[in-house]
Amino acid sequence: MAKVEVLCCGQVPFRNNPKTMMTQPSKIPHVLSVAGSDSGAGAGIQADLKACASRHVYCSTVITAVTAQNTVGVQGVHILHEHFVAQQLNSVLSDMHVDVVKTGMLPSLGIVKVLCQNLRKFPVKALVVDPVMISTSGDVLAGSSVLAGFREELLPMADIVTPNLKEASVLLGDVPLKSVSDMRAAAKLIHDLGPRNVLVKGGDLPNSLDAIDVFFNGEEFYELCSSRVNTRNTHGTGCTLASCIAAELAKGSSMLSAVKTAKQFIKAALDYSKDLVIGNGAQGPFDHFLALKNVNQSAYRQNRFNPDTLLLYAVTDSTMNRKWGRSIAEAVKAAVEGGATIVQLREKDIETRDFLDVAKVCLKICRSHRVPLLINDRIDVTLACDADGVHIGQSDMPASLARTLLGPEKIIGVSCKTPEQAEQAWVDGADYIGCGGVYPTNTKANRTIGLDGLKDVCQVSKLPVVAIGGIGLSNARAIMEIGVPNLKGVAVVSALFDRECVLTETKNLLAVIS
Ligand SMILES: Nc1ncnc2c1ncn2[C@@H]1O[C@H](COP(=O)(O)OP(=O)(O)O)[C@@H](O)[C@H]1O
Numbered sequence: 001m002a003k004v005e006v007l008c009c010g011q012v013p014f015r016n017n018p019k020t021m022m023t024q025p026s027k028i029p030h031v032l033s034v035a036g037s038d039s040g041a042g043a044g045i046q047a048d049l050k051a052c053a054s055r056h057v058y059c060s061t062v063i064t065a066v067t068a069q070n071t072v073g074v075q076g077v078h079i080l081h082e083h084f085v086a087q088q089l090n091s092v093l094s095d096m097h098v099d100v101v102k103t104g105m106l107p108s109l110g111i112v113k114v115l116c117q118n119l120r121k122f123p124v125k126a127l128v129v130d131p132v133m134i135s136t137s138g139d140v141l142a143g144s145s146v147l148a149g150f151r152e153e154l155l156p157m158a159d160i161v162t163p164n165l166k167e168a169s170v171l172l173g174d175v176p177l178k179s180v181s182d183m184r185a186a187a188k189l190i191h192d193l194g195p196r197n198v199l200v201k202g203g204d205l206p207n208s209l210d211a212i213d214v215f216f217n218g219e220e221f222y223e224l225c226s227s228r229v230n231t232r233n234t235h236g237t238g239c240t241l242a243s244c245i246a247a248e249l250a251k252g253s254s255m256l257s258a259v260k261t262a263k264q265f266i267k268a269a270l271d272y273s274k275d276l277v278i279g280n281g282a283q284g285p286f287d288h289f290l291a292l293k294n295v296n297q298s299a300y301r302q303n304r305f306n307p308d309t310l311l312l313y314a315v316t317d318s319t320m321n322r323k324w325g326r327s328i329a330e331a332v333k334a335a336v337e338g339g340a341t342i343v344q345l346r347e348k349d350i351e352t353r354d355f356l357d358v359a360k361v362c363l364k365i366c367r368s369h370r371v372p373l374l375i376n377d378r379i380d381v382t383l384a385c386d387a388d389g390v391h392i393g394q395s396d397m398p399a400s401l402a403r404t405l406l407g408p409e410k411i412i413g414v415s416c417k418t419p420e421q422a423e424q425a426w427v428d429g430a431d432y433i434g435c436g437g438v439y440p441t442n443t444k445a446n447r448t449i450g451l452d453g454l455k456d457v458c459q460v461s462k463l464p465v466v467a468i469g470g471i472g473l474s475n476a477r478a479i480m481e482i483g484v485p486n487l488k489g490v491a492v493v494s495a496l497f498d499r500e501c502v503l504t505e506t507k508n509l510l511a512v513i514s
């Protein structure tokens with residue numbers, strides 16, 4: 001009798017398994033962190049590894065120094081020889097496909113130089129430089145000898161440099177930085193040193209109720225603002241921010257969107273771990289794995305939100321579907337089969353338990369078509385059924401709080417009528433805005449803003465926009481043709497669900513706007 005080998009994992013041997021043989025090799029975005037080790041694991045290489053892991057990005061490491069460090073301060077620093085740093089760089093860069101390099105503590109000029117040599121030899125998609133010089137505890141991590149290396153060699157190669165206030169000041173020859181306008185001036189001067197983008201971090205800005213960072217891309221300034229979390233656990237925020245930016249760039253994000261995601265991540269992680277107690281010193285580490293408390297499919301999404309999904313946005317209405325004798329799930333199924341690119345469950349008169357049951361069924365339908373499903377207003381239902389996100393109005397939960405509750409992964413949309421509301425939605429960490437009502441509608445008694453109002457909002461909105469309100473076959477094309485690039489699609493209710501055949505209506509509407 002033929003001998004059958006059983007592998008311990010219970011799988012058929014490779015050569016006999018056609019399914020395994022057909023499997024495509026899969027690639028994970030890859031960040032290389034070139035930084036120092038922090039024995040307390042709050043900052044440095046350890047923070048970078050945790051940040052990348054929690055953003056679902058692979059992180060390799062080249063260690064430049066080993067520090068004896070805890071929540072009180074830095075007790076010792078052992079700098080590795082530049083030859084050994086060069087050897088590590090060569091090992092990783094010559095073999096593994098690195099997308100983005102992120103640098104932290106670079107404690108000697110020799111190390112800066114071998115890094116620049118290796119970056120020239122093995123070019124990568126992006127270089128993120130966190131110019132670590134002084135720890136938050138006030139200890140020196142890189143002396144003035146490396147400054148020339150930063151200014152002359154490394155910064156001109158950087159896609160972004162992320163100094164905190166002290167580091168920005170040192171890079172510019174000890175200029176005092178005390179206000180947001182000082183930060184803007186510093187960002188401009190540092191940009192003149194050669195990096196493509198600059199983020200001056202304001203975690204240590206005195207007398208500021210908010211944590212404000214200034215981003216400058218050589219043309220425009222952005223003040224990125226989040227409320228300041230009241231916690232001692234801010235050790236490693238700078239390293240984490242830079243790693244998170246690197247991770248998002250490795251996934252393919254644009255620079256501004258990577259920076260915004262990273263900032264939202266820091267805010268959410270600090271909120272999540274504000275009461276954590278590790279160590280007796282003044283500055284504790286925080287917990288990077290907030291997403292793990294909510295292990296779910298969305299944790300494996302590589303790109304959290306694709307604005308193109310706003311093209312044909314189906315918003316349900318149970319009264320209409322009841323009138324035509326179909327369930328919400330049947331209506332959603334027809335809409336996604338007809339080509340709806342995103343769905344929102346807007347069910348105002350339904351018990352929570354029923355809402356949850358319906359949401360779970362609709363989620364299954366949407367996932368099978370790779371269409372995101374959002375829930376109107378109800379953050380509790382969004383979390384309970386692990387929907388892709390929530391859509392909120394101006395009188396619902398504020399978007400900043402929704403972001404804190406939902407974490408950085410979920411999609412958040414906000415209804416906006418005015419440019420001011422659109423600006424606030426962006427500051428609060430929303431992903432898109434729904435703008436309207438453009439035309440009068442039966443689903444909401446509301447002031448309409450018309451095509452001009454829509455244009456005004458689109459022109460200032462930094463977020464993608466979907467138009468809503470009285471939109472259907474007759475006027476959808478006119479809306480799509482208003483000629484503003486961030487208008488990504490139309491959201492419709494009656495045009496799909498107050499009709500006999502949802503499938504046909506969706507197909508027809510898609511044909512008109514595509
Ligand atoms: N208490 C806080 N609440 C919210 N965000 C914070 C807080 N402290 C720092 N941040 C943010 O963390 C990031 C790192 O900033 P900062 O602490 O200034 O850098 P570093 O760790 O290099 O000193 C920035 O985006 C900053 O705005």
Ligand SMILES: Cc1ncc(COP(=O)(O)O)c(N)n1
Pocket residue numbers: 035036037038043044045067069104105132134135136137141234235236237238239
């Ligand atoms: C090895 C190493 N790298 C970087 C930092 C900066 O982090 P922080 O500014 O939070 O002290 C640090 N303390 N240690």
